[in-house]
Amino acid sequence: MLHELKPAPGSTHRRKRVARGNSAGGGTTGGRGTKGQQSRVGKGRKFGFEGGQTPLLRRQPKMGGFKRLRKIQYEIINLDVLEAKLPAGEYDVAKLKEVRVVRSNRPVKLLQGDALTKAFTLAVHAASKGAKAAVEKAGGKVQIVKVA
Secondary structure (H helix, E strand, C coil): CHHHCCCCCCCCCCCCCCCCCHHHCCCCCCCCCCCCHHHCCCCCCCCCCCCCCCCHHHHCCCCCCCCCCCCCCCEEEEHHHHHHHCCCEEEEHHHHHHCCCCCCCCCEEEECCCCCCCCEEEEECEECHHHHHHHHHCCCEEEECCCC
16 A cells, blocks of 8 residues: 555665764764865855856857848748648739738748649749749749738
8 A cells, every 4th residue: 555655675864964073973074075165164156156267158259149120021831731721723912811821911921832733823922942833833823022
C-alpha cells in the first residue's frame, strides 16, 4: 500500500550539521577552507560576476539592431490553400478577403505550395517566381498590383 512505502535501507542519511563546534565534527572553518572570498560571510556573488574581469554582459555592443522603417509585411497565401478552398476563376485581393482566404489588411503575397491543377487569374501585391511559374503552368495568370 502507498502508506507503507519506505526508502531502501541505507539510502537515506542524516544531514551533517556543519559549523556547530569541533566536537560535532564540522567546527572551526565549517567546511569552507581557510581564508579567501569563499570563506567569508555573505559569499554569494552577483549573477554574471567574473572575478573582477569585465563581465560578458558589459563587453557586448550596446546598440541593438535596427528595424527597416519601410519594410512591407505581407500576408502569405500558399497555392495549395487556393487549390483546396477555391474553384478556378478570377480573384483579386477584395475577392480573396470575401472568401476568407485573406484575413488581414496587409498586402498579399503568393507563395508556391503543392502542385496546382486549377487555372487561377490572380491579382495580388507580390508573388514568388515559383508561384508565378506554377500558376502559369496550370493555365492561369498572375497580375502584380501596386501596394497602396
